[in-house]
Amino acid sequence: MSRGMSRQAGADRSLRVSLRQLRRLVWVQIQNTLRLDGLGRKGKTGRFVLMGILYVFLAVLLLSYCYILAVGLGALGLSRLIPLYALTVSSLVTIFFTFLKANGSLFGCRDHELLTALPVPAWAVISSRFAVLYLFNFVFSLGVMGVMGAAYIPYAAGPLPWVFWIGGILFGSLIPTTIASIAAALVAGIASRFRYSNAVYILLTIVFLFAVLIFSFRMGAMDESQLNAGTIAALGDMLAGVLTRLYPPSAWFMEAVCDGNGVCFAAFAGSSVLLYLVFAAVLSVFYQKIQSGLTARHAARGYKLGRLKGRSALAALYQKEWKNFLSSAVYVTNMGVGVLMAVAAAAAVCFLGPDSILGSLNGLEGAGDSLERILLYLPVIILPMSNTACVSLSLEGRQLWILQSAPVKPRQIFLSKILVNLTIGLPGAVLSCLFLFIGLRPAPADALAILLLSAAAVCLTAVGGIWINLKFPRYQWENQMQVVKQSAASFCGIMGGLAVGIVLAFIAVKLSFAPLWATAGAEALALAVLTAVLWILLGRVKRLEGEE
Amino acid sequence: MLTIRHLTKTYKGGKRAVDDLSLTVENGDIYGFIGHNGAGKSTTIRSVVGVLDFEEGTIEIDGHDVKRDPLSCKQVTAYIPDNPDLYEHLTGIQYLNFIADIFGVEARDKEERIREYAERFEITDALGDSIGSYSHGMRQKTALISALVHDPKLLVLDEPFVGLDPKASLTLKEIMRELCARGGAIFFSTHVLEVAQKLCNKVGIIRQGKMVVDGEMDQLVRDHSLEELFMEVTENE
Secondary structure (H helix, E strand, O other): OHHHHHHHHHHHHHHHHHHHHHHHHHHHHHHHHHOOOOOOOOOOHHHHHHHHHHHHHHHHHHHHHHHHHHHHHHHOOOOOHHHHHHHHHHHHHHHHHHHHHHHHHOEOOOOHHHHHHOOOOHHHHHHHHHHHHHHHHHHHHHHHHHHHHHHHHHHOOOOHHHHHHHHHHHHHOHHHHHHHHHHHHHHHHHHOOOOOHHHHHHHHHHHHHHHHHHHHHHHOOOOHHHHOOOOHHHHHHHHHHHHHHHOOHHHHHHHHHHHOOHHHHHHHHHHHHHHHHHHHHHHHHHHHHHHHHHHOOOOOOOOOOOOOOOOOHHHHHHHHHHHHHHHOHHHHHHHOHHHHHHHHHHHHHHHHOHHHHHHHHHOOOOOOHHHHHHHHOHHHHHHHHOOOHHHHOHHHHHHHHHHHOOOOOHHHHHHHHHHHHHHHHHHHHHHHHHHHHHHHOOOHHHHHHHHHHHHHHHHHHHHHHHHHHHHOOOOOOOOHHHHHOOOHHHHHHHHHHHHHHHHHHHHHHHOOOOOHHHHHHHHHHHHHHHHHHHHHHHHOOOOOOOOO | OEEEEEEEEEOOOOOEEEEEEEEEEOOOOEEEEEEOOOOOHHHHHHHHOOOOOOOEEEEEEOOEEOOOOHHHHHHOEEEEOOOOOOOOOOEHHHHHHHHHHHOOOOHHHHHHHHHHHHHHOOOHHHOOOEHHHOOHHHHHHHHHHHHHOOOOOEEEEEOOOOOOOHHHHHHHHHHHHHHHHOOOEEEEEOOOHHHHHHHOOEEEEEEOOEEEEEEEHHHHHOOOOHHHHHHHHHHHO
16 A cells, blocks of 8 residues: 555656656747847847847737638628637637657757657657747737737637637647647658659648648638529538538537537547647657657768769859758758649649639639739749748858858858759749640730849849848747747848748739739849849858858 | 967957057968967957958958958868867767868869878768767867868968877877978967977067067077076067
8 A cells, every 4th residue: 555655656757757857848949949049138139129020910910810801700790600710710820830850859950869868758859849839920920810819809609618718729739739749750761762862852841831832732622502502591501611621629619619519629629639739649659769860861872982073162052052951851842842832833724724713713703904913923922932042041050160260252152052043933933824824824024024023023032031130030949940930031031032922922923904014024124123133232241151 | 371460459338458569470470379368369360260350450261351251261261269069969970071162172172182191190980970079179170170171371370289199299290391391371369388398489578468579499598498588488488
């Protein structure tokens, strides 16, 4: 009896210690993640105020969109769809972006060896990493579901819907974070079994992302026969069907909030927690094996020195940079995916036809010249999101000393990084334009102008990316994810590129009275001038500054 | 070969890491730069090789000012930091090839030097493996070969013996002497005072950013050991 009690007390003590370790690990991870690119250092405050304003602006845009959408649904008498929309939108976005973040957050971290040597159980390490992913996703859910909840106020009967709504915000990101982590664990697990695990990881990640996009696309397609019924109720049923097909747990949440159904909420919350617990338990068994497989390096020995060819310094820098890009799954999947998406979108327009694409988006087929212009601007909008240059300097990290002490001008180093961006961007521009031209058959002059504009957008992205990275460098990091996904430079590079593309498309639509070749040509010229100005400014950089 | 005059480096937080430091390294010199942790050795070295900017003083390498003509200085200098982080995604040979091409070394010279130094450091058979798979010592050897591949006039090394096995340490000392015999110069920091005493003809001791001893080894040490001199200087001041 006493032995049993002492064993129980020992287990309790061990659990308490593990929970304390978990708390500390989470705290360290949060501090590490929130180390905002040197915030607080002299001379950097101004930049971060600007960054803060940009973040707030984008958050206001997103939240305003969500609020207006919810108010609109309510005004149409479709208030039941508000909780459904709130949970589905926040969950799908969470799945997509958490999957991209999981490598570097859950797997492949530099501190893995350090943590493995400590007396910390695998589940605590996994939970600490998962908790950080969850916390950031929770903030996103809080924003999206918070404002949509505000729009739902007039339709809520009594306090119970609010209890469930708050529960939805708390538990809402648990299932998507777990699903994304499971997918990432599967991809990492499969990749770790191969000699070229990195290449396999990149390939599987891209396949998964496209699978998610195609799934969303197909499941999101509307049933036009239902639309033809012409009633708001039919529209509501159809949208509810689409959303619950896209994300089944949202049906439980809708019934919990709209009908005050506690059983549905219990099913929603219980399944969220249960799914995570099963995931953590199963992963903790394989975690060490996956980590070892992903970080293992092949060492063959027996090398024989053969003939070595000479290259120019620029060629050497370019090849080094290109190898660096291809060697990093995080870098390729986050910064290269824009090119793949642009080509895929253009191919869809080409093979499925523009009416089919627009119809599946929102029943907008036949909406005219404006939509055709927007489709032609797809490469200009999507390609700048593939901005490898904007993090390329930060990714030098602890190896920056090599370039700092090398007898090459900073601009030559910048050029090698710009050329890598162009190597993936320009073929992407040509290919996506080709698909669009086959599908949309624009006039030759319009086609030429769009091609030039796409190429100019890629060039501006690359040169501007270096400029951005010089303004927001982050050389001290523990895993590349902190640079590629969480740094100010990456945010400015990706969102800035997207914003420029959207503005250019908006101008083209607004100036629909003018011939497309004239608008796109003028825009291409403007981008070329801006690129040239930035290139000249880069020439004034005399030395690569590290972090002191 | 290397002249530092009144070098002062203050970090952004206000800490003065190097304070009015001057020294000269002539052709043929092996200059040992010693001091406690945080005394300012690495800051001085990083300023010399152009990794760190500095606000006061001048540094000249082979007659060129490092601020006004950094490329000429870097072209004749080789630098290895105390913890040489190399590109882990490259193989050893790819890294050496990269450095040689950056310095514009002719293909034949490159091949010859890599072959020679890789054999002397006994690392040839591992050159085809990725640097990520290397031990600390192998990385250090790779960094040393990359420093020698362009036949520098000035070798600037921060704690070069850390992580090297005894055979490799001996090889490095031989190579250092050979380079100086050819008219080159070496400026290196170390905590291994016995090595500094045997290897160097000049020594400088830095304490809290200030140079407290600078001169010929023979004249400074005389009947004492360098260790005794170091302790005397750093404890008494």
